[in-house]
Amino acid sequence: MAERITWIGALDPALRTFDVILKTANGTTYNAYVVRGSAGVAVIDTVKAPFTEEFLAKLEATARYDELTVLVLNHLEPDHTGAVAALLARAPHLQIYVSTRGLQVLRGLLKGAFERYDIRAVTTGDTVSLGDLTLRFLSTPYVHWPDTQCTFAEELGVLFTCDFLGCHYCDERLFNDAVGDFRFSFEYYFEHIMRPFRRYVVEALDLIEPLGAQMIAPGHGPILRATPEAYIQHYRRLANSRLAQATGGAKTLLIFYVSAYGATEQMAQAVCAGASEIEDVRVSLFDLQDGDVQPFVDLIEEADGLAFGTPTINGDAVRTVWDLLSSLVDIETKGKLGAAFGSFGWSGEAVAMVEARLQGLKMRVPEPGLRIKMYPGAEEEETCRAFGRSLAQHLTGQMAPREIDMTELLAAQG
Numbered sequence: 270m271a272e273r274i275t276w277i278g279a280l281d282p283a284l285r286t287f288d289v290i291l292k293t294a295n296g297t298t299y300n301a302y303v304v305r306g307s308a309g310v311a312v313i314d315t316v317k318a319p320f321t322e323e324f325l326a327k328l329e330a331t332a333r334y335d336e337l338t339v340l341v342l343n344h345l346e347p348d349h350t351g352a353v354a355a356l357l358a359r360a361p362h363l364q365i366y367v368s369t370r371g372l373q374v375l376r377g378l379l380k381g382a383f384e385r386y387d388i389r390a391v392t393t394g395d396t397v398s399l400g401d402l403t404l405r406f407l408s409t410p411y412v413h414w415p416d417t418q419c420t421f422a423e424e425l426g427v428l429f430t431c432d433f434l435g436c437h438y439c440d441e442r443l444f445n446d447a448v449g450d451f452r453f454s455f456e457y458y459f460e461h462i463m464r465p466f467r468r469y470v471v472e473a474l475d476l477i478e479p480l481g482a483q484m485i486a487p488g489h490g491p492i493l494r495a496t497p498e499a500y501i502q503h504y505r506r507l508a509n510s511r512l513a514q515a516t517g518g519a520k521t522l523l524i525f526y527v528s529a530y531g532a533t534e535q536m537a538q539a540v541c542a543g544a545s546e547i548e549d550v551r552v553s554l555f556d557l558q559d560g561d562v563q564p565f566v567d568l569i570e571e572a573d574g575l576a577f578g579t580p581t582i583n584g585d586a587v588r589t590v591w592d593l594l595s596s597l598v599d600i601e602t603k604g605k606l607g608a609a610f611g612s613f614g615w616s617g618e619a620v621a622m623v624e625a626r627l628q629g630l631k632m633r634v635p636e637p638g639l640r641i642k643m644y645p646g647a648e649e650e651e652t653c654r655a656f657g658r659s660l661a662q663h664l665t666g667q668m669a670p671r672e673i674d675m676t677e678l679l680a681a682q683g
């Protein structure tokens with residue numbers, strides 16, 4: 270693949286779905302590498318378990334087991350560690366290098382055999398020598414698991430990034446200047462794997478960019494030997510915010526609703542009016558009736574607070590609201606303010622169900638959901654406005670946060 274480096278990965282052209290959710294229209298690759306120094310040989314990552322024999326055959330064609338000294342595991346997910354057990358069975362003397370967070374996962378992977386091996390936890394700045402070559406480790410957590418790290422072969426200028434800067438694209442020509450057009454796969458992979466962690470992506474880019482790598486060797490898809498810096502810059506663009514909104518520093522609150530007979534809409538407008546009374550909060554109101562939720566995902570990614578209004582129909586929230594909430598898996602929602610409200614006729618479970626989902630998305634839900642039976646009267650409209658004011662004040666820090674006991678809330682809602 271390059272001087273002192275051999276690709277020992279596997280092609281999986283028949284794969285059509287990865288990790289249940291990702292489409293892989295022409296398959297993927299599981300890239301693994303051998304790096305040969307004057308006084309040591311390293312294996313960097315392995316492959317998915319069904320490709321173990323293929324991996325071992327490629328490894329044996331380039332190195333003897335007794336000359337291997339180092340195994341680097343940049344990420345412990347099974348598509349990169351499926352051949353670890355088989356490799357260790359043949360080369361039990363290998364020193365294994367993982368990130369600090371990777372240790373626990375490796376313990377689970379190796380089960381009772383964990384203590385048997387020479388395992389070293391590393392972080393940014395740590396190195397291991399292969400004689401005339403040095404492998405330098407960089408801690409790049411959450412791209413996309415807590416354990417992820419990159420490894421830089423300093424003298425060769427090659428950066429091994431595992432999932433980071435990779436994509437699901439299978440082409441035996443291996444290199445980015447030789448394979449077909451994989452731009453869609455590169456961006457699709459970012460959208461579905463890296464986007465929820467984009468602030469960690471930026472941190473990782475800040476760490477690796479100064480290396481000036483001549484080649485980026487990811488764990489999936491083409492090896493980036495032509496203009497690797499262009500892929501780093503493209504990741505930066507993908508990770509950074511869209512057209513900045515002129516909020517003047519104001520917090521943003523998005524209110525979404527669906528209304529069967531106009532009652533929840535009436536509530537939504539009152540919540541919006543109340544929230545708009547608070548300075549330094551920009552409030553937006555959206556009707557989800559037409560069912561197209563995807564355009565709102567980008568807005569939500571950059572919003573500070575979200576409120577969802579839904580009636581209860583057949584004991585459930587309205588499908589469009591669920592569609593929107595399930596679309597948020599691709600973005601970071603942790604720490605945003607969340608709230609739910611809705612009109613109901615009989616049972617009114619929807620509000621608590623939506624709140625539970627918001628908490629599942631790790632949003633903070635500082636105000637108990639607001640439910641109103643049938644249409645809000647004048648007094649209840651004022652309750653809605655107060656609800657909106659409270660949400661806005663939580664955003665501006667004018668309200669002390671309080672935790673909701675979901676058990677009590679559910680009990681109160683029957």
Ligand code: FEO
Nearest residue numbers: 344346348432488
């Ligand atoms: Fe390619 Fe996160 O595994």
